[in-house]
Amino acid sequence: MEIKVQRHTDLDSLLKAAASIEGRIFYLAGGTDLMVQAHAGVLPPATWLEISDVPQLHGISVEGSELRIGAGVTHHEIMRSQLVQTWAPALAQASANVGGPQIRSRGTIGGNLANASPVADTVPALYSLGAQLHLISQRGERTVAVEEFALAPRRNVLEPGEIIYSINFPCRPGIKGVWNSMAQRESLAISKVNIGVSYVLDPELEEGVGFNYLQVAFGAVGPTVLRARQVEEYLRAEPLSAQRLERACQLAQSEVSPISDVRSQADYRRAMAGVLLYDALSPLL
Amino acid sequence: MAEKNFRLQCTVNGHPIDKMVDPTARLLDTLREELHLTGCKEGCGQGECGACTIFMDGKPVDSCLVMTIQAQGHRLVTIEGMAFEGRLDTIQQMFVEEASVQCGFCIPGMVVAARALLEEKEDPTLEEVRYALGGNICRCTGYHKIFRAVLRAAKIERQLRLEGKPSQLKDLPGVHPAPSADRL
Numbered sequence: 001m002e003i004k005v006q007r008h009t010d011l012d013s014l015l016k017a018a019a020s021i022e023g024r025i026f027y028l029a030g031g032t033d034l035m036v037q038a039h040a041g042v043l044p045p046a047t048w049l050e051i052s053d054v055p056q057l058h059g060i061s062v063e064g065s066e067l068r069i070g071a072g073v074t075h076h077e078i079m080r081s082q083l084v085q086t087w088a089p090a091l092a093q094a095s096a097n098v099g100g101p102q103i104r105s106r107g108t109i110g111g112n113l114a115n116a117s118p119v120a121d122t123v124p125a126l127y128s129l130g131a132q133l134h135l136i137s138q139r140g141e142r143t144v145a146v147e148e149f150a151l152a153p154r155r156n157v158l159e160p161g162e163i164i165y166s167i168n169f170p171c172r173p174g175i176k177g178v179w180n181s182m183a184q185r186e187s188l189a190i191s192k193v194n195i196g197v198s199y200v201l202d203p204e205l206e207e208g209v210g211f212n213y214l215q216v217a218f219g220a221v222g223p224t225v226l227r228a229r230q231v232e233e234y235l236r237a238e239p240l241s242a243q244r245l246e247r248a249c250q251l252a253q254s255e256v257s258p259i260s261d262v263r264s265q266a267d268y269r270r271a272m273a274g275v276l277l278y279d280a281l282s283p284l285l
Numbered sequence: 286m287a288e289k290n291f292r293l294q295c296t297v298n299g300h301p302i303d304k305m306v307d308p309t310a311r312l313l314d315t316l317r318e319e320l321h322l323t324g325c326k327e328g329c330g331q332g333e334c335g336a337c338t339i340f341m342d343g344k345p346v347d348s349c350l351v352m353t354i355q356a357q358g359h360r361l362v363t364i365e366g367m368a369f370e371g372r373l374d375t376i377q378q379m380f381v382e383e384a385s386v387q388c389g390f391c392i393p394g395m396v397v398a399a400r401a402l403l404e405e406k407e408d409p410t411l412e413e414v415r416y417a418l419g420g421n422i423c424r425c426t427g428y429h430k431i432f433r434a435v436l437r438a439a440k441i442e443r444q445l446r447l448e449g450k451p452s453q454l455k456d457l458p459g460v461h462p463a464p465s466a467d468r469l
């Protein structure tokens with residue numbers, strides 16, 4: 001396969017090239033998806049723009065009351081970041097479970113998102129955190145909610161010449177989170193179903209456990225990652241009890257819409273969505 | 286074969302490299318075919334097996350998933366850079382002593398991944414060793430002797446540090462020009 005590649009080490013030159021190139025463009029970040037596909041010979045002819053050394057795509061920082069993660073930040077950097085562990089614990093856990101060490105050293109959060117894969121492991125965590133994606137092109141910047149980014153497997157809202165610039169979300173004091181998945185083995189396995197839960201407990205509540213903030217999302221159980229809104233509403237309405245958690249798990253099972261494929265059966269995925277929710281919240285009981 | 290029209294400048298095992306190469310080749314192929322560093326192996330070519338693991342800026346990466354152009358300006362260390370003047374890295378020495386090697390194909394990658402762990406954690410648990418080697422597949426040994434070698438290497442290096450000595454067996458004679466961390 002014929003590959004043309006350009007290396008960019010500055011955002012301006014990258015966006016300029018992205019705007020002017022005719023035909024298909026791939027942005028080579030960690031390469032952990034692209035290089036596998038190139039090796040398999042399944043990619044169309046394209047110009048590859050190497051972006052792993054563009055400084056503006058790096059860095060994790062708190063800006064005002066928001067956590068900003070550059071699209072080129074690696075899973076290794078995310079899992080090790082004190083800021084992410086504090087403000088986005090579900091995401092830190094998700095990145096720690098992507099691939100193995102070699103994949104985490106290179107693979108980026110931007111690449112994980114851009115694939116628009118329903119099984120991408122960081123995405124349920126980002127849904128649960130209510131992340132906003134900053135997209136940039138030579139025409140300017142815009143912001144889309146992470147939930148609006150993926151349209152279908154492998155299809156996203158990026159326009160020609162546009163890239164993911166950063167992932168931002170509010171720093172919510174007291175935020176806790178859980179990320180978990182079911183897969184064939186611990187390392188290097190694609191999830192059969194995964195979950196991201198982020199919550200802030202209600203400190204006013206004298207007895208029991210209530211939520212000031214709660215968002216739940218499942219991956220690999222629909223064409224895109226899916227927010228479990230019924231589950232959230234139900235759990236936010238009244239303090240948590242064993243009975244209410246069980247009922248929420250049933251709701252989760254009816255809210256997801258999995259298919260059967262090589263990795264798992266629809267019924268199993270549906271059942272496990274409930275189990276993952278139970279495992280995530282039962283420690284609070 | 287695509288054209289060797291890219292001037293690659295980086296360091297490999299501490300040596301500056303300045304060479305015309307194919308920028309679109311996999312780094313694995315550039316290391317093996319152009320630089321003749323055949324320690325890194327191709328098992329799967331898709332990031333699953335870790336046989337091609339090298340250090341890039343001190344972190345373990347699968348060289349089959351890195352495009353050569355991405356190495357520009359970066360610091361690479363292969364298994365060939367881990368022994369020092371013929372003296373083995375502590376981990377290599379322990380692989381020998383624990384008889385952790387059968388066919389040997391996976392071992393360069395295992396050693397690099399294990400070194401990455403010990404650079405971060407001097408007292409890893411078995412669980413942590415398993416996690417750190419989760420990106421490396423061995424089809425011969427069943428892993429137990431590999432884990433044992435890594436845990437033993439960690440113990441030896443901790444002991445050396447306690448005694449105020451260089452933390453690696455290979456550095457013991459004390460005539461080396463650079464501390465081990467600089468070579469990663």
Ligand SMILES: Cc1cc2nc3c(=O)[nH]c(=O)nc-3n(C[C@H](O)[C@H](O)[C@H](O)COP(=O)(O)OP(=O)(O)OC[C@H]3O[C@@H](n4cnc5c(N)ncnc54)[C@H](O)[C@@H]3O)c2cc1C
Nearest residue numbers: 027029030031032033034099107108110111112121164332
């Ligand atoms: C062995 C192995 C195990 C894996 N395990 C997991 C796993 O457990 N969980 C999981 O979720 N994934 C896993 N993956 C997939 C992959 O590692 C991740 O999706 C990773 O985050 C991809 O990031 P990257 O930087 O390597 O992407 P690249 O391969 O560099 O790019 C992927 C796609 O994203 C686009 N892109 C990259 N950056 C941007 C940007 N800033 N803006 C717009 N488009 C962009 C590219 O054009 C390309 O289409 C695994 C892959 C391998 C090979």
Ligand code: FES
Nearest residue numbers: 328329330335349
């Ligand atoms: S050859 Fe690179 S991971 Fe298998």
Ligand code: FES
Nearest residue numbers: 388389423424425
């Ligand atoms: S020793 Fe043969 S693959 Fe590990």
